[in-house]
Amino acid sequence: MAELEDKYFKGDLTVEELRELRRQVNATDDDTLGEAMRHRWMDGDLAEDDYTVATRPIWQRIETATRTAGHDWRRRAWKWMQAAAVFLVPVLFFSTYWFYRQEAVSPTGVAIFRTDAGGRATLVLPDGTSVVLNERSRLSYSPAEFNGTSRRVSFEGEAFFSVAKDSLHPFSIRADGLDVRVVGTRFNLFARKGVALSRLSLEEGKVLFTSLASHRQTAVWPGQVAVLDKQTGRISVEQKPEEVNDATAWQRNELVFRNATLRHVIAVMETTYSVKFRFSGRLNMDDIFTGTLPSNNLGEGLEIIRHSYHVRAEQRNGVVTITK
Template sequence: MQTETKIKLLEKFFSGSISDSELKSLFVWLNSEQGNQEYEKLADAIWTSGQFDAIEKVDSAKLYSKISARLQAKQLAGRKPLMISLRKAVAIFILGLVLPLTYFTLLNPQNSNQQVVYLKESLSNEKVRKMSLPDGTAVWLLSGSEITYPSDFTKSKYRKVNVKGEAFFDVAKDSLRPFILDLGEIGLKVVGTSFNVMNFEDEDHVSVVLKSGQVDLFKGDFRQNKQLVRIKPGELADYQKKESQFHIEKVEVVKYTSWIDGTLVFRNDPLAEVLKKLGRWYNVEIEINDPSVVDFPFTATIKNENLDQIIDLLEFSTPFKYSKLKTDDGTKLMIMKNS
C-alpha cells in the first residue's frame, strides 16, 4: 500500500467517511508485522505537518471507542462484521499502544444484535506497560505477557479477563459485577482489590500475591457454589499444577510487585529462578551449563541497570562465569562453571 493511500485511509477513518472495504484495508495494514512501525512514523509526520489540523489526534482509548462504535453500528445495520486475524506473538500498535481486534462472540445466542468485542493486549518489546480496562481497572503487564478482555463489562454479570504471563491488577470496585480472572487450570474472583499474578505456560505453578482487599481462588471454571480458597493481604497462593493443590504462605509483597516500578527484588532466591526472571526482563535467552547454578542463593535489588551491568553484578556476587552471545533470534546469556 502506498503512503498516499495510507494517509487517505486514515483521514477517511477519522472523518467517518471510510467504506467497509477501506476499513478492512486499513486494519490489514495496521495488523501487519511492519504496520505499527510504519504508522508511528507516518502519524508523527502527518500531525507535525499540520495535514490533519482539523482532526483531533486521539489517544488509544478514544480510538478504541470510535472503532467499537463503528463496527457495532455496522453489525446492527445487518452488515457482515469485520474479522481480523492476528499473527502469533506479535504486538499490534495503534497510536503507540496495542489495540488489536481479535474476534467477535455473541453474548446472547437468541439475539444476534448483542455482541461483546474481545480485545487482546500483548507485550513483547517493552519491560512493563500500564493500561486500563473498560471498567477502570488498572493493569501492569510484564514483558512476554498478554491479556484478553471484553470491550464492555456491562453486558455480563461478571467482568471476565484472561491473562498469560505476569500482571499486576488494581481492580475497580463493582459489587454488582465480580471480577473473574481466568488462569487456565485455576481462576480467582474479586470485587475491588490489588494483586500480582504469575501464569506462564512453561512454569509448573501459578502464583497469586495479594496486596490489598480479598481474593477467592478456585479450580476450573467459576460457579457461584464452587469451593473457594481465600487469601488475605500479604499472602501468596501457589498452585502446583502436578499436585493440583494450593500452598499459602506469608510473603514480603514488595518483592513480587516492585517490577511495576522498574525494580527487581531478590531475597535468597535460587539463581535459576533469578535468571529466568532476568531473561524475561531483558528479553534474552539463558542457557545454564552448570547444574550447581540451580540452587545457588542470590540477593540483590536491580533498577535501571542494563544487561552488561547485570552480567558484571552476577560475576561479582556468584561463583559462575557468564558470557553474552549474539544469535539470529537476539541475545543469549550462557552460564558455566568458573574454572
C-alpha cells in the same frame, strides 16, 4: 471529548472524528480517563444493543476509509506499535480498538490485548479497572458481555490489576486452571500456561481464589500470597508481605531474589536477557544469592554476579561465559 463520545455511541462519528477521539484519549491522563469510563459505565450507556448498532456503521466507514486512503497511515501506526513492542491500543468505552481490528480484535469480536517478549503495557478497561501487563501476557474480553452487568476477562501471563470498586458487579478473571473473583482490589497475578504453579499476591482488598481442577475456593487477604499447583488443584496461602512487594518488582525493572540458588538465578537471567550461560572452572551452583538485579540491563546484572561470586563474565553472540 464528551461530544465525540456521544456521537460515537449514536453511530454518527466520521472517520476523522474517530481519529480525533483516539488522539484525545491518548492525551488524557489515566485518572481522568478512568473517571470518565466509570461515569459512562455507571450511566449504563454500554448496553449490548446500542453497542452493536453503533459499531457496525462506524466499522464499515473505517474499513472503506483505510482501504482508499492508502497504507501510509497504517504503516506509521505499525511502526509506533513496533517501537512500543506491544500489540495494544489505548481503549475508551469499547471504541478505539476498532481502529486496529486486525491487531487487537479477533474475528469473533473479542477484544484482545497482548505484549511480546520485552514488552509492557498499561490499559484501562471500560469500568475503570487498570491493568499493567508484563511481557508475554494476554488479556481478552467480550465487549458485548462486558456491558455493565458482567465484568469478566480471560488472562494468561503476568499482570498487576487495580480493580475498580463495584459491589454489585464482581470482577472475575479466568486463567489456566483458576478463577479469581473480586469487587475492588489491587493484586499481582502470575498465571502462565506450561508453568506448574500460579501465584496471586494481594496488596489491597479481598480476593476469592478458585482452582478449576479441584473446585476449591480460598479467600486471600492483604499481605498474603496464594499459590496454586495446577496439577493437584491444591491452593496454599501464606502471610508474606515482603513477597507481595517482590511480586511487583517487574514494574520497577527489578529481579528480586531471596535465598535463591545460583542455579535458579542463572535460569532466570537466561530467560530475562535471552542469553545462554556457559561455565568454566569450579562454581558451586547451589550457592545462595539474596539481592536485586536489573531486568533491563544485562551488563549491570553480570557486574553484580562478578562481584558476588568473584568470577569473570564475558558476553559474545548471545552467550555468556562465566569463569571462576
